Ligand SMILES: [Zn+2]
């Protein structure tokens with residue numbers, strides 16, 4: 001899903017506690033953390049944490065992809081000659 | 082009566098012997114309260130110096146660099162007095178203002194200053210400052226000056242020995258006196274906050290065969306609040322140090338085995354680099370650049386032709402020899418000579434130009450080990466280099482296009498605060514420069530015209546151009562208010578001459594193309610370092626090589 005939207009994402013599947021994974025993701029300054037619990041999995045949503053801001057709510061994958069695309073578009077305009 | 086011209090061009094008349102402070106009060110009492118130093122006819126004077134001839138007067142407040150210089154210079158006097166009061170056997174050498182603060186070099190004798198002593202020194206300095214002692218300049222004969230220091234301070238004796246009689250001045254305040262050329266704030270009371278920052282060893286006269294003195298670094302401010310903000314900024318800068326972030330984010334490393342100043346890019350750093358390269362490649366393609374590739378070495382003759390051997394040969398990496406005698410190669414210190422030879426691979430007519438050759442070209446320059454610093458000063462680095470070869474008439478448009486590209490790069494990476502400097506010839510010494518007058522006029526007009534049309538915030542500096550052409554530099558302010566030079570655009574009349582570059586004009590004659598060197602990033606190493614310190618590692622989302630991480634909980 002994220003791949004199709006050209007969003008560069010990784011999955012942290014290591015056998016570690018969630019706390020540790022969050023701390024490490026925090027350290028690496030990755031802009032978005034997508035936490036998928038049982039409820040989210042059932043609903044097809046993700047709980048999104050923004051680096052430096054914290055929780056920004058639960059979104060569908062589509063809505064999240066849209067959010068990222070929008071921000072990329074705003075920070076990187078095409079070069080017009 | 083004398084005529085005093087102010088920076089806005091206005092002229093005011095005063096009785097002779099008026100002081101800069103009198104002039105300030107004449108302008109407005111409120112302004113005068115903030116004036117702390119002055120320059121008269123280009124020379125630094127005291128705010129109390131009587132002016133006795135017509136001239137131009139510039140008055141400075143804390144907000145001006147010159148004001149800060151006077152403030153910190155004066156603070157060095159206060160530091161020196163505090164040191165002598167606390168350590169009567171200490172011997173002073175010199176203590177200038179620096180970029181951020183000041184220092185004093187002192188022979189501490191048997192005493193050692195450590196950070197435990199800083200508080201005591203600061204308290205003493207503030208006690209002196211609160212006395213609101215005036216800084217007063219006094220002339221002295223060489224004889225008097227020597228008599229004053231003989232037997233008590235051999236460093237000052239040596240300084241006085243080197244001065245001409247008739248030029249020697251002292252500055253007195255409170256009970257303290259020091260050999261000094263001048264440039265003080267009115268009194269010590271203006272200094273409201275001080276901080277001793279650090280101590281370091283410094284050889285007398287910078288010669289390691291001499292005695293090691295103690296260099297005491299300090300900084301001071303007219304408000305406690307400003308000191309607090311400054312210390313917070315330093316703390317933030319430490320957190321954002323690119324060497325620290327590079328390690329934490331696993332972007333790059335250095336290895337003693339590989340060699341000092343030779344960065345090793347780790348997978349995440351390499352990904353970041355190629356993201357930046359792709360970003361620029363895409364924009365450059367749109368702007369009509371063509372990518373080229375050239376080797377990392379070239380024959381020595383190539384650099385003799387270009388003139389780079391004369392500049393980098395002796396002090397840089399030495400020649401690479403081959404089994405064949407007399408054959409010598411050099412690691413390239415610049416990409417330009419290779420690109421000139423790329424241009425030379427076939428004849429051009431005017432319709433073929435401009436040619437814009439771009440390369441992420443890695444160059445090597447031997448920096449002294451003491452000069453090396455993380456990724457900002459290295460011995461091998463990759464320039465986002467390009468050379469544009471055009472006709473003199475195309476210069477105008479090409480310059481504008483390059484400015485557009487540079488501004489696009491800055492905008493996309495969140496550098497919103499920048500100024501430009503246009504460096505032109507010294508109009509009084511045209512013989513110092515190569516290239517025809519006509520071409521210089523054209524190029525200088527093209528740069529200024531482009532800067533104007535692109536609405537750059539720019540200053541013009543005469544006499545700052547290289548001997549081979551005028552240039553435009555961008556100075557970028559980062560998030561912590563520090564300035565970095567990025568994105569130089571340099572016109573060059575020299576290399577086309579040296580490499581005998583030509584094109585056939587519409588008149589069927591051969592002409593010299595003009596060359597433009599330009600690199601919006603400068604080098605990828607330095608640029609990434611600056612970007613890390615500017616953003617603290619939180620790059621714009623488009624540049625993040627990892628934008629999201631999925632954390633399954635169950
Ligand atoms: Zn002084």
Ligand SMILES: [Zn+2]
Nearest residue numbers: 416417468598
């Ligand atoms: Zn060049």
